Amino acid sequence: MEWESCLEHFKAFAKILGHSFRNLMPIVLVVVFFQAVILQSVPDDLLSITAGLLVVVLGVALFLQGLEMGIFPIGKSLSNNFAQRGSARLLLAFGFSLGFATVIAEPALIAVATQAETISGGRIDGLLLRLIIAFSVGLVVALGILRILFGHPLHGYMITGYIGVVVVTFFAPEEIVGLAYDSGGVTTNIVTVPLVAALGMGLAASIKGRNVLSDGFGLVGLAVMVPMITVQLYGAIVYSFGAEVTLPPAMAPAAPPEPELPEPDHAGLWAWGLDILVMFRDVLPIIAVVLFFQYVVLRRPIAHLPKVVFGFVLVIFGLYAFVVGLKLGLFPIGKGMAEQLIALGQTGYIYLFAFAIGFATTMAEPALVAIGQKAEEAARGRLDGTVIRLLVALGVAIGITIGVHRIIAGDSIHLYIMAGYILVILLTLLAPRYIVALAYDLGGVTTSEVTVPLVTALGIGLASNIEGRNVLIDGFGLIAFASIFPIVTVMLYAIAAERVMRGQGENGKEDHPDSPQSPDNGGKS
Secondary structure, three states, X not given: OHHHHHHHHHHHHHHHHHHHHHHHHHHHHHHHHHHHHHOOOOOOOHHHHHHHHHHHHHHHHHXXXXXXXXXXXXXXXXXXXXXXXXXXHHHHHHHHHHHHHHHHOOHHHHHHHHHHHHHOOOOOOHHHHHHHXXXXXXXXXXXXXXXHHHOOOHHHHHHHHHHHHHHHHHHOOHHHHHHHHHHHHOOOOOOHHHHHHHHHHHHHHHOOOOOHHHHXXXXXXXXXXXXXXXXXXXXXXXXXXOOOOXXXXXXXXXXXXXXXXXXXXXXXXXXHHHHHHHHHHHHHHHHHHHHHHHHHHOOOOOOOHHHHHHHHHHHHHHHHHHHXXXXXXXXXXXXHHHHHHHHHOOHHHHHHHHHHHHHHHHHOOHHHHHHHHHHHHHOOOOOOHHHXXXXXXXXXXXXXXXXXXXXXXXXXXXXXXXXXXXXXXXXXXXXXXXXXXXXXXXXXXXOOOOHHHHHHHHHHHHHHHOXXXXXXXXHOOHHHHHHHHHHHHHHHHHHHHHHHHHHOOOOXXXXXXXXXXXXXXXXXX
C-alpha cells in the first residue's frame, strides 16, 4: 500500500511538473521574441538563463505539491476545528495572528519598505511602515472571518472600503499614493494566499448555509485593500509633520528594489544550507502561528502529521528553487531588456513589452494556478481554471500597460487610481454575487513572487531614465494597476456570461454556484 501511495504521489507530481513547464512557456516566448526580433541580440549568459528557467519549473511543481499535502489540509483542518468549538473569539484571534505573521516577514514588503525609506530621504520609516501594514492586514483578516460567520455578502465591505480608498487618495500627498497601492499588493505572497484562502474556504465549508465560492473567498481581497488606506493615512501624517532627513549620495538608490532572495552563486553546501534557512525564516512566523493554535489553543494533534510536515518542507524547497531560478533566469534578462528598450527610444516597444511581460508573468504565478484550481473545484464545473487565469493575465497586462503610459506621459497617479477603483465599485454593483469575492482575491493573487520584482523594476527603471520623473512619485504604482484590472476583466466576463445565459432562456439563478439549489450551500439561500 505504501508503494502504491508513493507511486500515486509521483504520478501527481509528474503531472504538476508538466503543468508548470507549460505555465512558464509564455515568459520564454516573450523573452525569445524581444531578444530575437526587437533587440536582435543573444544574452551573454544564455546557458545560465535556460538552467534558471528549468529550476523555476521544478520549484513551482514542488511548491504546488507541498500546498496540496501540507498547507491546504492544515488550513481547512484549523477552520473546521474552530467552527466546531463555536468560539468566534478564537477564530478572530487566529485570523489576526495569521494575517500579521504572514505579512511582517514578507521579503517583497521588506524590500519595498527599505527602498521607500531611502528614496523618501528618511521621512518614511521602513520598520514602522511594515508594522502598520501587518497590523492592518491582521485586523482585516479577522474582519473577513467575521463576515463569513455572519454570512454577509462581500459587496458591501468592498464597495465601502474602496470608496474609502478613493476618498483618502484624493487628499493624500502624491509622494505616498503609489507606494501605498504597491504596499497593498505585496502583502499577498506565494505562501500567504493559499493559506488564507484555505482558511476562508474551510470555514465556509464547515458552516451550514455558507457557499464556498461566494463566502469562502474574499479574505485576500480584503488584505490587499486595507493597507492602501492605512499607508496613505500614515503618509499624510509624515508629509504634513515629518522632517526630511538628507541622506549622503552614497545611500541614494542605485537599483530597483527586489525581494531578499538567496543568491544563486554561493559556493559550498554550507552556503546552500544558509539560503534554505533564509527561506525557512520567511515561512517560520506562519508555522509558529499554526503550531500555537493547534497545540496550545485547540490542544489537538495534527492529523497525518508526517504528510503535513513533508508538505511544508516541499513548500520551502520549492520556494527556494523558484526564487533561485528567477535570479538565474528571469531577472537578468528582464532588467536588461527593459534598459535596452528604454534606450531605443521607441515607446511602442515599451508598451508592447509591458503588456507581454504582464501577461506572461501572471500565467506563471504559482499562487494563481493554485487558487484557480480551488475556484474550479468550488464552482463544481461552472468555472474553468484556465479561463480564470487567462482573464487575470489579460487584466494584469492591460493594467501594467496603462501604468507604464502614466509614467511615460508624466500624469498624476491620483486620477488613474481613482478612476480605476470607481470602475471596480460600479462593476461590483453589476456583477453576479458568486464572482465578486473570487474576483477581488484574484486581484491580490497577481502580485506575488514572479510579478512584483519585474513590475517594480520596470516602473523604477522607467522613472529613473525619463527626464523630469520623480522615482518616489512615478516609480511606484505599477503593482496597483496589476491588482485593479484583473478584478475588472473577471467581473466583466461574469456579467457577459450571465447575460448570454439569460439570452438563451436559462434561469441565471439556478446556474450560479450560490443559488439555493446548489449542493455547495446545503439548500440554503
